[in-house]
Amino acid sequence: xxxxxxxxxxxxxxxxxxxxxxxxxxxxxxxxxxxxxxxxxxxxxxxxxxxxxxxxxxxxxxxxxxxxxxxxxxxxxxxxxxxxxxxxxxxxxxxxxxxxxxxxxxxxxxxxx
Amino acid sequence: xxxxxxxxxxxxxxxxxxxxxxxxxxxxxxxxxxxxxxxxxxxxxxxxxxxxxxxxxxxxxxxxxxxxxxxxxxxxxxxxxxxxxxxxxxxxxxxxxxxxxxxxxxxxxxxxxxxxx
Numbered sequence: 001x002x003x004x005x006x007x008x009x010x011x012x013x014x015x016x017x018x019x020x021x022x023x024x025x026x027x028x029x030x031x032x033x034x035x036x037x038x039x040x041x042x043x044x045x046x047x048x049x050x051x052x053x054x055x056x057x058x059x060x061x062x063x064x065x066x067x068x069x070x071x072x073x074x075x076x077x078x079x080x081x082x083x084x085x086x087x088x089x090x091x092x093x094x095x096x097x098x099x100x101x102x103x104x105x106x107x108x109x110x111x112x113x
Numbered sequence: 114x115x116x117x118x119x120x121x122x123x124x125x126x127x128x129x130x131x132x133x134x135x136x137x138x139x140x141x142x143x144x145x146x147x148x149x150x151x152x153x154x155x156x157x158x159x160x161x162x163x164x165x166x167x168x169x170x171x172x173x174x175x176x177x178x179x180x181x182x183x184x185x186x187x188x189x190x191x192x193x194x195x196x197x198x199x200x201x202x203x204x205x206x207x208x209x210x211x212x213x214x215x216x217x218x219x220x221x222x223x224x225x226x227x228x229x230x
Contacts, residue, residue, distance in 0.1 A: 034218065043117075043204050043221030044156070089156065099144055099210050099217060100169070103156040 002027045004104035006090055012110045019080045021107045023073040023090030030093035033066055033073050038087045038106065047088075048075075080111045115139045117222035119205050125228045131193040134225045136205030137186055145188045146206040146219060147173075147180055156204070162188065163210065195229045202226050 005024040013019050023033070032051045036044035050057045050066045050073065057064045063076040077084050087106040094100035118137045126132055138145050146161040160170035160180040170180060177196070182188045192199055206219040 041224075043206070043224050044219075045221070046218035049218065094158075099208055099219070100158060100161065101219065102158075105155040 002030075002092060002094075002102055004090060004092060004102060006088075006104040007107045008105060010108040010110055012112065013080055015081060015111055015113050017080055019077040019084065019109055019111070021075040021088050021090075021109065023075065023104055025071050025092055029068045029071060032093050033064075034091045034101065035062075035064055035073075035075050036089040036091060036103075038089055044089055044103075077109075080109075082111045082113055085109055085111050117205055117207050117220050119203075119222035119225050121225055122223060123226045123228075125230065126195055127230050128196055129194045130229075131191065132195045132199075132227060132229075134190045134203055134205075134227070136188040136190075136207075136222055138188060138205070138207030139220055140186070142207035142209050142220070144208045144210045145182060146208070147188070147190050148204040148206065148221075149201045150204060150224070151201045159190070159203075192227075195227075197229045200227055200229050 003026045032049055034049045035047045037047055038044040048057055048059055048064045050064045052068055061078045065074045087108045089106040090104040091101040094102050120135045144163050147159040148156050149159055150156045159172045161168055162182050165182040177192055179191045202224045204221050204224045206221045208217050208219045
């Protein structure tokens with residue numbers, strides 16, 4: 001079965017720096033991959049989707065890459081701000097289709113002023 | 114603005130009691146998902162519906178969990194009888210699936226925090 005690995009340890013960075021979060025998966029390569037943000041006590045919020053034929057996707061200060069050879073996605077936040085502090089979840093298409101997703105455990109990001 | 118709503122937001126109950134959680138998906142969305150989130154297991158898919166029909170509930174303990182969509186504006190998740198190990202946050206999410214198109218985003222509700230004593 002598909003296994004998704006995200007850094008379990010929190011990532012602490014200084015404001016203004018670029019945060020880079022990693023999502024590694026085993027087994028099959030999904031047709032697409034999504035990133036979500038989750039704040040304490042709230043539901044996940046969709047950020048970006050990247051398809052298998054796309055190498056990179058950008059949205060404002062966010063950038064996602066998808067390397068199907070390495071079976072890895074990287075999520076970058078440039079010029080990070082304390083408001084970016086949250087848990088970021090990687091989600092892969094489930095082989096069953098129908099928009100089913102398998103979520104990683106998430107990486108907690110803390111941006112310090 | 115359109116959002117997924119869930120009730121109740123918090124529920125404390127005793128082992129053996131029935132628990133019903135409700136979700137109102139975003140109007141016009143044709144897919145509804147139920148997830149459970151715990152520290153140990155993370156976010157797990159329990160069941161999902163397309164156009165109100167159940168497509169997959171393999172993530173759900175069948176003997177005590179049931180999920181239904183009595184109409185397009187209401188999805189329910191029921192646990193009977195509840196057990197302490199069911200303590201978790203339960204999220205409902207909805208999305209619009211377009212045939213032939215991959216991977217549309219899911220919109221999550223605020224969750225129901227369930228504590229079974």
